[in-house]
Structures are given as C-alpha cells and as structure tokens.
Amino acid sequence: MSIGIIGSGALGSNLARALARKGISATISNSRGPESLASLIQEFGPSIKAGTVQEAAGADIVIAAIRWTDVEKVFSRLPAWNGRIVVDATNPVEFLDPNSADAKDPSNPLAAYGIKAVDLGDKQSSEVFSQFVPGARVVKAFNHNDVAALSNPDVAGGRHVLFYSGDDAAAKAEVRKLIEGTGFFPVDLGSLEVGGRLATLPFGALAAHNFIKI
Incomplete structure (x- = not known):
C-alpha cells in the first residue's frame, strides 16, 4: 500500500525517518510545498x-x-x-505563544509545557477528526508518545510499544502491519471510542507512557 504523510514537523519528519530506516516508500508533504523539503529528502534517502x-x-x-x-x-x-485509510496522529492541544496570557494562566496545568487542552466536550478527538475526512476509515496511531520515541524502535533490549485503535478491522490490520514494518511493537486498544480516549494526549490514561516490549 502507498503511504502519504501530511505534515513535516517533528512528528511527520520522525515518521518519515522511521519508514526510511526500513526502506518503506512514502510521500511526505507540507503546506509550503515540495521544494521546502529538499534537505529532509536528502537526509531520508530514496524511499521517501x-x-x-x-x-x-x-x-x-x-x-x-x-x-x-x-x-x-x-x-x-x-x-x-x-474508503481509504487515514491515520489520526493528532492530539487536541493548542500550542501557546510563550508571551501570551494563556502561557501564564495558573488554571492551566499544561501551561508549563507550552500547551493547553482543546475542549471537545464529551467527544473523543478522533470522533471530531472523522468529521473532516468523510468516507475515510480512521485509525488512531502514532500520537500517544513523545515524537523522539520514533527515532529508534529498539531500546533497553526491547521494542517501543505503539498503540493503535479504530472501528474498521481491515484498516487496523494495515496500520498494524505498518507499525510492525517500522520495527515497533503494536498494541491494539480496541475501538476509537475506547482506545482513542486511552491514548490521546494530554489526559489519556496511557498517553505519554513509554512502554517497552521485552
């Protein structure tokens, strides 16, 4: 299956590195156009x-x-x-201007990290995300840990665990293959309603935990 990455920041570029290490082909993009990615492409090699x-x-x-x-x-x-697969690797947070009032808000427990949670009411984030990709099969993955964890799947004699969840079994199976293909250890958290809530930053119970499969 062909792979596309929308976004070339810390997450997108580290995902591309993970794919490039295994020689997995992908197309990476950003809002500035392909020319802005020339130095990254040179680093990644021919598969990206x-x-x-x-x-x-x-x-x-x-x-x-x-x-x-x-x-x-x-x-x-x-x-x-x-019916194509869209992997929701986003998290419902807003990055704050360090000089803004929000960055100094004592009622925001995440202000010290430069972010604040986006209020989605009682909805989990992939439910909202799915509204913008009608007709796609959405799988939640690659979002629950620091992007630095994507720099190397092998650690401490084991492999980094990557969670994934979704409501379409076939789509989840393809994403699982992708996670395994990059050398990580995939763990299925079930449906988007269950797994999405568990693994979504900033407040998911499994978010930001660096699990290792020995």
Missing part, C-alpha cells in the same frame, strides 16, 4: 519523496501529522476519501 498535500492525500494510507488547530483547514480542502 516530497509531494504536495494533494499527492500525499492520494495514498492508500494517509497519516495526519499536523497540529490539531490546522486539521479542519487542511483536510476540509481535500477530495473524497472513498
């Missing part, structure tokens, strides 16, 4: 190519590696998904 957002979005498996605040703007402009 730069493309437009539209080109990356045409893959069989598309990974959303962008900030939550950009999700609607980016994905609402893309064509029909027609």
Whole structure:
C-alpha cells in the first residue's frame, strides 16, 4: 500500500525517518510545498519523496501529522476519501505563544509545557477528526508518545510499544502491519471510542507512557 504523510514537523519528519530506516516508500508533504523539503529528502534517502498535500492525500494510507488547530483547514480542502485509510496522529492541544496570557494562566496545568487542552466536550478527538475526512476509515496511531520515541524502535533490549485503535478491522490490520514494518511493537486498544480516549494526549490514561516490549 502507498503511504502519504501530511505534515513535516517533528512528528511527520520522525515518521518519515522511521519508514526510511526500513526502506518503506512514502510521500511526505507540507503546506509550503515540495521544494521546502529538499534537505529532509536528502537526509531520508530514496524511499521517501516530497509531494504536495494533494499527492500525499492520494495514498492508500494517509497519516495526519499536523497540529490539531490546522486539521479542519487542511483536510476540509481535500477530495473524497472513498474508503481509504487515514491515520489520526493528532492530539487536541493548542500550542501557546510563550508571551501570551494563556502561557501564564495558573488554571492551566499544561501551561508549563507550552500547551493547553482543546475542549471537545464529551467527544473523543478522533470522533471530531472523522468529521473532516468523510468516507475515510480512521485509525488512531502514532500520537500517544513523545515524537523522539520514533527515532529508534529498539531500546533497553526491547521494542517501543505503539498503540493503535479504530472501528474498521481491515484498516487496523494495515496500520498494524505498518507499525510492525517500522520495527515497533503494536498494541491494539480496541475501538476509537475506547482506545482513542486511552491514548490521546494530554489526559489519556496511557498517553505519554513509554512502554517497552521485552
């Protein structure tokens, strides 16, 4: 299956590195265009190519590696998904300007980390995300840990654990293969309603825990 990555920040670039280490082909994109990715592509090697957002979005498996605040703007402009797989690697947080009042808000327990949680009411984030990719089969993955964990699957004599969840068994099986193919240890958390809540930053019970399979 072809793979597209939308977003070339810390998450998108580290995902591309993880794929490149195993020689897995993918197209990475950002809002600035393929030319802005020239130095990264040189680093990644021949298995990763730069493309437009539209080109990356045409893959069989598309990974959303962008900030939550950009999700609607980016994905609402893309064509029909027609049953293709979209991996929701986002987390419902807003990054704060360090000089803003929000960054100094004593009522925000995450202010020290430069973020604040986005209020989604009683919805889990992939439920909201799915509204912007109608017709896609959404799987939640690659979001629950620090992106640095993607730099190397092997650690302390074992492998980093990556959680995934979703409501479509076939889509989950493809994402599991992708996780295994990059050398990580996949753990299925069940449906989006259950697994999404457990593994979504900042307040998911399993979020930010660096589990290792020995």
